[in-house]
Amino acid sequence: MTRRLIAVFSVLIIVFSAGCQLKEEGEENERDIAMNIIDSNSNIKSIALQAEEFTLQDVVDKPFGKALVIGQLGEVRAFKEGYFNAKGDSIGYVDKDGDEIKDVAGVIIDPPEGSITDSYYDIKKYIENENVMFLLLDGFGYHQYEYARENGFLPFLKNYEARKALSVYKPVTNAGLAAIITGTTPEENGIYSRKQRELKVDSIFKQALELNKSTAYIEGNIGIVNTEVQPVLNLDENKDGYTDDEVYKSIIKAIEDGNEFIFAHFHGIDDAAHSYGPLSDEAMERIKTIDSYIEGIVPIWDGVVIISADHGVHSAEDGGDHGEFRYEDLIVPYIIINRGSNVE
Numbered sequence: 001m002t003r004r005l006i007a008v009f010s011v012l013i014i015v016f017s018a019g020c021q022l023k024e025e026g027e028e029n030e031r032d033i034a035m036n037i038i039d040s041n042s043n044i045k046s047i048a049l050q051a052e053e054f055t056l057q058d059v060v061d062k063p064f065g066k067a068l069v070i071g072q073l074g075e076v077r078a079f080k081e082g083y084f085n086a087k088g089d090s091i092g093y094v095d096k097d098g099d100e101i102k103d104v105a106g107v108i109i110d111p112p113e114g115s116i117t118d119s120y121y122d123i124k125k126y127i128e129n130e131n132v133m134f135l136l137l138d139g140f141g142y143h144q145y146e147y148a149r150e151n152g153f154l155p156f157l158k159n160y161e162a163r164k165a166l167s168v169y170k171p172v173t174n175a176g177l178a179a180i181i182t183g184t185t186p187e188e189n190g191i192y193s194r195k196q197r198e199l200k201v202d203s204i205f206k207q208a209l210e211l212n213k214s215t216a217y218i219e220g221n222i223g224i225v226n227t228e229v230q231p232v233l234n235l236d237e238n239k240d241g242y243t244d245d246e247v248y249k250s251i252i253k254a255i256e257d258g259n260e261f262i263f264a265h266f267h268g269i270d271d272a273a274h275s276y277g278p279l280s281d282e283a284m285e286r287i288k289t290i291d292s293y294i295e296g297i298v299p300i301w302d303g304v305v306i307i308s309a310d311h312g313v314h315s316a317e318d319g320g321d322h323g324e325f326r327y328e329d330l331i332v333p334y335i336i337i338n339r340g341s342n343v344e
């Protein structure tokens with residue numbers, strides 16, 4: 001039998017939702033879901049393994065152009081004439097040049113052009129000649145952005161074009177933030193889950209320091225990864241359940257103090273999405289509140305504003321969650337505003 005036939009007979013494909021149920025049943029079954037296949041607006045399928053070797057064409061029913069294979073440690077490889085090989089409790093990938101990923105988390109076919117790692121390069125490009133502000137909207141996936149825009153929760157940002165950008169695996173705050181500030185994948189910067197804090201490479205803050213740009217890094221109530229510029233922390237002083245209003249005030253102060261580079265992290269969308277769900281009224285109200293803050297910032301900032309997210313959030317039984325290989329977690333909006341106009 002040909003390799004293709006063996007694969008067709010032996011690969012057990014289960015629908016994505018069934019895969020998720022399995023996963024919730026317990027640790028034992030977790031590794032059965034060895035690999036997820038997505039594109040930038042849907043979860044296509046999960047593949048549980050019984051297989052020897054198979055190619056992507058064996059298991060994806062529709063035509064596709066580019067594809068990226070992504071590993072459990074955040075490795076990213078362009079798919080090129082490679083095959084997948086089930087070994088033990090994981091699926092590996094080897095391409096025709098012998099380049100491999102030992103434990104594949106998933107594959108994204110027809111990925112967006114953009115990546116959250118573009119943030120580093122865009123900041124670096126603009127900061128040479130002008131002021132730059134980066135607003136990190138934690139847990140603001142593209143699907144939430146779209147829903148908010150269509151339902152009146154983005155009265156300000158709806159006026160601007162948002163591109164789709166791919167986050168990193170795992171789509172959690174540490175890994176997403178590290179990718180944004182270093183322009184590198186988790187494989188390169190060493191931060192691939194919630195557990196790591198030490199960057200293996202320099203961040204954009206080092207660049208800003210070297211260029212003698214006065215810099216403010218404005219965080220919520222805790223530091224996420226260790227950076228060359230210490231974050232200014234903001235506690236929920238008025239006890240409204242969110243640090244966003246305090247972060248907003250800190251941004252206004254940082255503008256008034258004449259900073260040339262401001263990096264600020266709004267946590268509220270993620271918090272509300274965890275508690276109530278990514279498309280809940282509470283999460284949408286958070287998005288609307290932060291939209292109003294951005295409306296307050298853009299006219300008084302003499303420079304470029306870049307807005308993106310570390311990851312999105314998917315619906316879960318008791319609200320929302322992230323950290324899985326799914327489009328809701330991995331696809332985020334990416335917006336550049338230069339003095340009120342969109343930058344393409």
Ligand SMILES: [Zn+2]
Nearest residue numbers: 138139173310
């Ligand atoms: Zn986050």
Ligand SMILES: [Zn+2]
Nearest residue numbers: 139270274322
């Ligand atoms: Zn979260």
